[in-house]
Amino acid sequence: MRVLLFGRLGDLAGWRERAFDPAPATLSALKALIATGDAALGAALDGPGVRAAVDRAIVRGEAALSPASEVAFLPPMSGG
Amino acid sequence: MIRLVTEPFEPGAELTAFCAGRRESGAVASFVGIARADAGQTTALELEAYPGFTEAEIGKMVAEATKRFGLHDALVVHRHGAIAPGEPIVLVATASAHRREAFEACDYLMDYLKSRAPFWKKEHGPAGARWVEPTARDLDDIARWD
Numbered sequence: 001m002r003v004l005l006f007g008r009l010g011d012l013a014g015w016r017e018r019a020f021d022p023a024p025a026t027l028s029a030l031k032a033l034i035a036t037g038d039a040a041l042g043a044a045l046d047g048p049g050v051r052a053a054v055d056r057a058i059v060r061g062e063a064a065l066s067p068a069s070e071v072a073f074l075p076p077m078s079g080g
Numbered sequence: 081m082i083r084l085v086t087e088p089f090e091p092g093a094e095l096t097a098f099c100a101g102r103r104e105s106g107a108v109a110s111f112v113g114i115a116r117a118d119a120g121q122t123t124a125l126e127l128e129a130y131p132g133f134t135e136a137e138i139g140k141m142v143a144e145a146t147k148r149f150g151l152h153d154a155l156v157v158h159r160h161g162a163i164a165p166g167e168p169i170v171l172v173a174t175a176s177a178h179r180r181e182a183f184e185a186c187d188y189l190m191d192y193l194k195s196r197a198p199f200w201k202k203e204h205g206p207a208g209a210r211w212v213e214p215t216a217r218d219l220d221d222i223a224r225w226d
Contacts, residue, residue, distance in 0.1 A: 004130070006128055006130060006198075006200050007128060007200030007202075007211050008200075008211040010128075011211075049213070053130075053133060056130075056132060056133040056136065072130060072133070074130070074198065075200065075211070075213070076195075076213040076214060077195065077196060077197060077198050077199055077200065077214070078194065078195065078199060078200065078201045078212050078213055078214050078218075079127075079158065079170065079193040079194060079195075079197035079198075079199035079201070080113045080158075080169060080170045080190060080193045080194045080197075080199075
């Protein structure tokens with residue numbers, strides 16, 4: 001499973017892309033696994049305005065994951 | 081059409097091409113966003129995109145604007161990567177039969193791009209770097225369209 005971090009989340013973690021093998025079965029299990037290795041990042045993933053996308057679609061709440069999933073964590077966006 | 085680019089672009093050439101061959105669109109409105117120096121406080125901007133996802137999300141905004149304002153066409157060119165002060169970051173152009181729809185759709189698309197498009201913006205300056213998040217004003221601007 002590919003996990004991508006954007007914006008300040010990538011700076012906080014010190015990585016922007018990482019493979020997780022074996023893949024956690026759910027989004028909450030993935031977040032728990034990340035929090036085990038990096039508590040500050042784990043807290044940031046649940047922070048205000050941070051959303052998750054699975055296979056490039058925004059998800060709200062829980063989502064099932066597979067080894068082929070691409071999960072992205074997206075802090076508040078700012079273009080233009 | 082939506083294009084993400086990593087190199088500087090020429091807004092005039094983009095707009096000329098966008099206007100070319102139009103016989104039924106009586107109005108084209110455009111907006112160019114330029115990286116500000118903020119009196120030396122910003123020495124560079126860094127814009128991060130999520131390739132594939134970013135274009136798809138902007139595509140949804142353009143489809144919504146097209147429906148809402150009856151646009152004939154729309155163009156969004158958006159930089160990502162490293163951007164120097166004075167360089168264009170974004171061009172939005174909209175085409176419609178009459179001017180009001182083109183102006184409003186351009187304004188609407190810019191408000192959406194500022195706070196809903198998947199970009200993450202970092203400002204570099206003498207005091208270090210910081211990630212920019214939508215301001216209270218950006219959120220008020222987008223709320224005008226609800």
